[in-house]
Amino acid sequence: MYQKNTIKTIRWGIIGLGAIANDFASDLNRVSNTVIQGVASRSSTKAKDFAKKHKAQKFYDSYVDLLADESIDVVYIATPHHLHLEWTLKAIKAKKAVLCEKPLGLNALQVRQMMNAAKSEKVFLMEALWTRFNPTMEAVLKQLKSNPIGKLRLLKADFCFHALDQSTEHRIFNLELAGGSILDIGIYPVFLAYILFGKPQEIKAYSQFHQGGSELQTSVLLNYQDCQAQLFSSFAFRSEMKAQLYGEKGQLCIDADWFQSDSYRLLTQEGEQVYNHPKKGIGFCHEIEAVNTALRKGKTEEARWTLQNSLELIELLDEIRKQVGAIYDFE
Known part of the structure; x- marks a missing residue:
């Protein structure tokens, strides 16, 4: 768990290395006191190439291995929609803060599962609706x-x-x-x-x-x-x-x-x-900064886009x- 004001550099991991992850990683490198600590794809070659392009510290050919990396503070999940529930729950179980691409879940049942897991483990969780922070x-x-x-x-x-x-x-x-x-x-x-x-x-x-x-x-x-x-x-x-x-x-x-x-x-x-x-960069910088600030303050939600908001949406x-x-x- 994070303690208030103890983190200076936020270390990000990325799961799912498609087009949106490329844009997100580009903006991660534009945000101060932020580092791409690890990236993961089921293709080792893709992970290696992505890591080189975006200056990630490590790359993995296994999502599980990235979640086991204790040096990673927060995971951005950019997989296809149908995998959001599985990997968000696994990231939460691994005590990682999570920013999951929209939609957070396929339906309200899935979103409630994620909410309950995050609250049980006392970890940060937010749906990546970047427009809210534009x-x-x-x-x-x-x-x-x-x-x-x-x-x-x-x-x-x-x-x-x-x-x-x-x-x-x-x-x-x-x-x-x-x-x-x-x-x-x-x-x-x-x-x-x-x-x-x-x-x-x-x-x-x-x-x-x-x-x-x-x-x-x-x-x-x-x-x-x-x-x-x-x-x-x-x-x-x-x-x-x-x-x-x-x-x-x-x-x-x-x-x-x-x-x-x-x-x-x-x-x-x-x-x-x-x-x-x-906007800064492609536009993800503001969302990233919001997550970073929340983590530095020891919060488990961002007030401008809460889990209740995601559920109602x-x-x-x-x-x-x-x-x-x-x-x-x-x-």
Whole structure:
């Protein structure tokens, strides 16, 4: 266990060395008092090459061996979705702090298992929803407290990119790997609605499916007492990916790509005002710094994105998948 203010350099391990892990590792090397202590892949060659590229101290061809490394403080889990539960639980059992890629679990049952394990072992656990820590997102949430566009009435947000050239074996379409847009990218607009409005009173969702059987694109309507959220995710085309928030006295637009944007704008009767908030590196630095700070303070959660937040978010995604029939055989 960590003692408050005793750690100066946070030593990270990475499990699962795909594209997102590459970006994450690049940003780890941009954060002060942070070192990549070890990386693990089931391919020794891949682990070695990754370690060389990102200046990791050690590399492993076994996830288990990385978790046994006592010099590692915190593990970033970047495996495909269906492996999050297994390796998060094993990391927690090994007394490692854990930052697990979104979605934290495939469903609420899995997330509760992780929460209970982390609380039992008294170790840090957080879902890697990097957008929550993006400077633009932080600024938007702060700005909205002053009610700049009046009573909020509508959110429009999407996350779409073209992937129809990928085979049905690709992770985004492979049902055995929990493929489909909802958990992969649909989580982002649902997260935005949740962080702005909380839990809705009513959910309506509609999906269309890929030829291999996985969910291809989904429309979601979240109904609240005084406002609504219109959300969409798709692997069939690329959208503008702006997030638009409408109030009775104006609009707030988070510029493209909204989930990693460097700016937003207010449109009111007084005109348009642009606010720039550049992110560090690729954008993972802020999330990394949040974890590092929490560990240095001896905390087991980060207040801006708690385990309860992750549970409530996955419950919304559970209901969406239930309504459209995007359920996996292994659940």
